[in-house]
Amino acid sequence: MSAWFDYWNDLGPLGDFLLPRTITDADFRLDDPVAKIFYNGVWNWPVAWRDLFPVLIQLDHLHLEPSKPDRLLWKDDGEINEFSSSAVWHSVRHREPEVDWCSFVWFAQCIPRHAFMMWLIMKGKLLTQDKILQWDLSRRKNMNMMCCLLCYENFDSHSHLFFKCKFSSQVWLMVRNRVGMSFVCPRWVDIVDWLRVRARSKKAHVYVAMILVAATAYSIWQERNARLFENQLRPPKTVSDIILKTVRYKLMGAKLKNTDRVRKLLGEWEITKESENDGG
Structure with missing residues (x-):
């Protein structure tokens, strides 16, 4: 000593x-x-x-x-x-005030890569075309050649991709009904407002909604990159099917309370006790 x-x-x-x-x-x-x-x-x-x-x-x-x-x-x-x-x-460590969206980006039993994508979106950190044009002044003369690879209109940005784009808005309209968000417009600000009000809820249907929103945002960005780097094109229906399948697989392995309401929710996703065990 x-x-x-x-x-x-x-x-x-x-x-x-x-x-x-x-x-x-x-x-x-x-x-x-x-x-x-x-x-x-x-x-x-x-x-x-x-x-x-x-x-x-x-x-x-x-x-x-x-x-x-x-x-x-x-x-x-x-x-x-x-x-x-x-x-x-x-x-x-450096401390900053907790943001009000933290609880629906990083939550228990989230899909980590989807949560990270949600964090990037909330921070506005994705490398979208509007940012590239701001950074590289030499490309300004080629602005007319850049466009969203999902809808071929405008150049992509956070607000455009999630979900003003005709392609991504179609995807959102196909999946939102599955989580009780049928009246939520295909605009990121509206979706975030819906989640913000319910983010601290312990109800299973809110958990499923958070999983679906994150999966949708992740899949839209993946589709955008697949078209940009691999020249692979999938229609909105295929992307929406992938999103719903991802959510279903996640629910098959999720640890949820064994209540009548939860069993009914799982039934809506065609998850029975047997299939839940198969997925776990």
């Missing part, structure tokens, strides 16, 4: 008021243990220190316990607690 920098007394680390130069001038080392300065009930520091640092007098009644094990402590904003990697991380 460090004599100068550990919390082994009520005064705190002696290094808080003893400068390193003061310590070394007294023929001590900065890495000395407590046993170096306190031995057989006697303090081994210079007598003059008691006049220079009267606070040391308070240590006269200190009874050290040599057999007591060392403890790792962590000081954060003046508060001393037991050391843990979690406490250190929360102490040193």
